[in-house]
Amino acid sequence: MxxxxxxxxxxxxxxxxxxxxxxxxxxxxxxxxxxxxxxxxxxxxxxxxxxxxxxxxxxxxxxxxxxxxxxxxxxxxxxxxxxxxxxxxxxxxxxSRPLYFLTSGEATGVTAEFINFCLSDAGQTIVADEGYIRQEGKPWDSPQKLIGNISERGSTTIQPLAEKLANRFMKLYPEVTITISGGGSSVGVKSAGNGTADIGAASRELKSSEMEEYPDLKTHVMAYDxxxxxxxxxxxxxxxxxxxxxxxxxxxxxxxxxxxxxxx
Amino acid sequence: MNRYLTDKLSHWVVLLCAFVSLLILALIAIFTFQQGFPAFREIGIVQFLTGTVWRPGQGEFGILTMILGSIYVTLGALVLSTPLGVGCAILLAEVAPHQVRGILRPMVELLVGIPSIVYGLVGMMFIVPLVREIGGTGFSILAAVIVLTAMVLPTVITISEDSIRSVPQKYKDGALSLGATRWQTIWHVTLPAARSGIITAVVLGMGRAIGETMAMIMVIGNAIRMPTSPLDPARTLTGNIAVEIMYAAGIHENALFATGVVLFVLIIALNSIAFVTRQREQEAE
Structure with a gap:
C-alpha cells in the first residue's frame, strides 16, 4: 500500500x-x-x-x-x-459529548429567552442542520418583543453553531444584539464565572477547581457533538x-x- | 517673553513624551517579571531553563526546546535574509535604473504591511506541503525559516538600501577614478562604508523574527520535542505563550509569563550584542 x-x-x-x-x-x-x-x-x-x-x-x-x-x-x-x-x-x-452553555446563576431576561430558544424545537433543528447532535426540543413560549444585548464567549467547537443560533434569534427579535466570540472552553468558563460574558460556552465538563472558583455557575446542555x-x-x-x-x-x-x- | 515661554513649554512636552514611553516600557517589564517570578521560584530557574519536558497538566515546565526553537528559526531567517536582503538593496541603490527602482521599492515596502496571519496561511497551504516533499510532516523549522525570511526581508532591504544610498558619492568617485570596476567599488568601498547601517537592518530584522508569533504557530507544528533536524517540528517561545495563555491559570500562567521574561532577556541580549558590534564598527571608521 x-x-x-x-x-x-x-x-x-x-x-x-x-x-x-x-x-x-x-x-x-x-x-x-x-x-x-x-x-x-x-x-x-x-x-x-x-x-x-x-x-x-x-x-x-x-x-x-x-x-x-x-x-x-x-x-x-x-x-x-x-x-x-x-x-x-x-x-x-x-x-460524542455534551456541549454546554454556562451562566452565572439562573439566566434572566433576554439571556434566558435566548437559551430557551436554543433548547426549543426550533433551536435544536438548527443544531441538527449544522451537523451537531440535537436533543428533544423543549417547549418555549416565545415572547412578542425583546430588547437587549447578549455576549457569548468560549469553545471554538460551539462557536459556529452559536453564531447560527444567534443569527436566527436576532432575525426573530431585531432589537436584540448577540455577540459571539471564541477563545476556547476554559475562556468560556472564566468569562461566565467572572461576568465578562452573559453566556460562557464549554465543550467539556467543569473541572473541580473551576466549580470551586465559580460555585454559582449553571450548566445548560445545548447540544451534543x-x-x-x-x-x-x-x-x-x-x-x-x-x-x-x-x-x-x-x-x-x-x-x-x-x-x-x-x-x- | 512669549517666545521664551513656547520654547520652555515645548521642551517639557517633548520630555513628557520621552518619559511616558519609558514608563510604558518599565511597566510592561515590571508586570512581566512580577507575574513570571513565582514560576522561577516554584519550578527553579535551572529546571525551567534546561528542562525539555513541558506538560502543564502534570506540572512539568521546561522550556529548553522552545528556547532552541526560537533561536533556530531566528538564526535560519538571518542566514537567508541577510545575503538576499543586502543583494536586493545593492540592486535598488546602485544598479537598477530609476524607473525599475520606482516600482520595486514601493512593492518591497508593501510587503511590510501584510498581516502576519496571511504569511502564516500562505505558509501552511503552500510552504508546508513543499517541505513535506523533502521529508517529514512539513510542519517544520525549515518551513518556519522560509516564512520568516519573507517577513524579515522588507526590513533588511529598505534599511540597507538607505544606508548604502547615504554613502557619500565622493567615496565611490574616488574608487572609480583609481580604476576600480563598478563591482569592486561596491564590494570594497560602498558596502564597508554602509556596514553599520546594514548591521542595524539585520538587527531590526532579527527583532521581528524572534517576536513573530501567529505565522510561526501555523507552520512550525508547535510540537514540544528537541528538534534534531530542520525538518523537525518545534515550538517557539512566542508560540508557547500564544497557544496556551487562553487556558492557563495558576502556576501555568506564571510559567507562561516566565517564558515572556526569557524572551525579554533574549531580545535584550541580542540587541546588546548588535549594539556593541556596531559601536566597534563606528570606532574603527
Missing part, C-alpha cells in the same frame, strides 16, 4: 489540539486514558486549522468537532461505527478501533503500514 503522494514513507502525521482545549480534554478522557499524546505530535490551536492540515497531508490524522468536517477530509468509523449523523443521533458512535477522527481522502484506512487511535496518538503505531485493514 502506498498512501503518500510520491513518498516511500507512510509515517503517520499526528495532529492534535493544544493542551487546555476542550476537545483535547474530551479526547484524552475518552480515547487516550492514561496514554500520553506523543511529543512528536503537531499541535494546532483551532478545529479549522487541524482540518486544513489533515486535508493537506496524505498521512495525517487529527480529531475535530463533527461540525467542522467537510469534504476535504474523511471521518473514520470508530469501533466499526461510522461517524454519520444517524449513528451519532442514535448514540451508537462512541465519541461528536468528535470525528479525520484522515486525508486518499488514505485507504477508513476505520479504526478506539484502542488503535490511542496507540497512534501515543506514538506506539507510527506508520500506516503497521495497521491491518481491508483494502478497498
Amino acid at each position: 502506498s498512501v503518500g503522494c510520491g513518498r516511500d514513507s507512510d509515517a503517520i502525521t499526528i495532529i492534535s489540539r493544544e493542551e487546555g482545549s476542550g476537545t483535547r480534554a474530551y479526547f484524552k478522557s475518552t480515547v487516550m486514558g492514561d496514554t500520553l499524546t506523543t511529543d512528536g505530535a503537531i499541535l494546532l490551536p483551532y478545529n479549522g486549522a487541524i482540518r486544513n492540515a489533515v486535508a493537506g497531508d496524505p498521512n495525517g490524522i487529527g480529531y475535530i468537532s463533527r461540525g467542522y468536517v467537510d469534504s476535504a477530509v474523511i471521518p473514520l468509523a470508530i469501533d466499526g461505527v461510522s461517524c454519520t449523523l444517524e449513528n451519532c443521533q442514535a448514540g451508537k458512535y462512541p465519541l 461528536a468528535v470525528a477522527i479525520i484522515v486525508h481522502p486518499d488514505n485507504p484506512v477508513h476505520g479504526l478501533t478506539t484502542g488503535e487511535v490511542a496507540q497512534i496518538f501515543g506514538g506506539e503505531i507510527a506508520d500506516w503500514k503497521e495497521l491491518e485493514f481491508v483494502e478497498l
Whole structure:
C-alpha cells in the first residue's frame, strides 16, 4: 500500500489540539486514558486549522468537532461505527459529548429567552442542520418583543453553531444584539464565572477547581457533538478501533503500514 | 517673553513624551517579571531553563526546546535574509535604473504591511506541503525559516538600501577614478562604508523574527520535542505563550509569563550584542 503522494514513507502525521482545549480534554478522557499524546505530535490551536492540515497531508490524522468536517477530509468509523449523523443521533458512535452553555446563576431576561430558544424545537433543528447532535426540543413560549444585548464567549467547537443560533434569534427579535466570540472552553468558563460574558460556552465538563472558583455557575446542555477522527481522502484506512487511535496518538503505531485493514 | 515661554513649554512636552514611553516600557517589564517570578521560584530557574519536558497538566515546565526553537528559526531567517536582503538593496541603490527602482521599492515596502496571519496561511497551504516533499510532516523549522525570511526581508532591504544610498558619492568617485570596476567599488568601498547601517537592518530584522508569533504557530507544528533536524517540528517561545495563555491559570500562567521574561532577556541580549558590534564598527571608521 502506498498512501503518500510520491513518498516511500507512510509515517503517520499526528495532529492534535493544544493542551487546555476542550476537545483535547474530551479526547484524552475518552480515547487516550492514561496514554500520553506523543511529543512528536503537531499541535494546532483551532478545529479549522487541524482540518486544513489533515486535508493537506496524505498521512495525517487529527480529531475535530463533527461540525467542522467537510469534504476535504474523511471521518473514520470508530469501533466499526461510522461517524454519520444517524449513528451519532442514535448514540451508537462512541465519541460524542455534551456541549454546554454556562451562566452565572439562573439566566434572566433576554439571556434566558435566548437559551430557551436554543433548547426549543426550533433551536435544536438548527443544531441538527449544522451537523451537531440535537436533543428533544423543549417547549418555549416565545415572547412578542425583546430588547437587549447578549455576549457569548468560549469553545471554538460551539462557536459556529452559536453564531447560527444567534443569527436566527436576532432575525426573530431585531432589537436584540448577540455577540459571539471564541477563545476556547476554559475562556468560556472564566468569562461566565467572572461576568465578562452573559453566556460562557464549554465543550467539556467543569473541572473541580473551576466549580470551586465559580460555585454559582449553571450548566445548560445545548447540544451534543461528536468528535470525528479525520484522515486525508486518499488514505485507504477508513476505520479504526478506539484502542488503535490511542496507540497512534501515543506514538506506539507510527506508520500506516503497521495497521491491518481491508483494502478497498 | 512669549517666545521664551513656547520654547520652555515645548521642551517639557517633548520630555513628557520621552518619559511616558519609558514608563510604558518599565511597566510592561515590571508586570512581566512580577507575574513570571513565582514560576522561577516554584519550578527553579535551572529546571525551567534546561528542562525539555513541558506538560502543564502534570506540572512539568521546561522550556529548553522552545528556547532552541526560537533561536533556530531566528538564526535560519538571518542566514537567508541577510545575503538576499543586502543583494536586493545593492540592486535598488546602485544598479537598477530609476524607473525599475520606482516600482520595486514601493512593492518591497508593501510587503511590510501584510498581516502576519496571511504569511502564516500562505505558509501552511503552500510552504508546508513543499517541505513535506523533502521529508517529514512539513510542519517544520525549515518551513518556519522560509516564512520568516519573507517577513524579515522588507526590513533588511529598505534599511540597507538607505544606508548604502547615504554613502557619500565622493567615496565611490574616488574608487572609480583609481580604476576600480563598478563591482569592486561596491564590494570594497560602498558596502564597508554602509556596514553599520546594514548591521542595524539585520538587527531590526532579527527583532521581528524572534517576536513573530501567529505565522510561526501555523507552520512550525508547535510540537514540544528537541528538534534534531530542520525538518523537525518545534515550538517557539512566542508560540508557547500564544497557544496556551487562553487556558492557563495558576502556576501555568506564571510559567507562561516566565517564558515572556526569557524572551525579554533574549531580545535584550541580542540587541546588546548588535549594539556593541556596531559601536566597534563606528570606532574603527
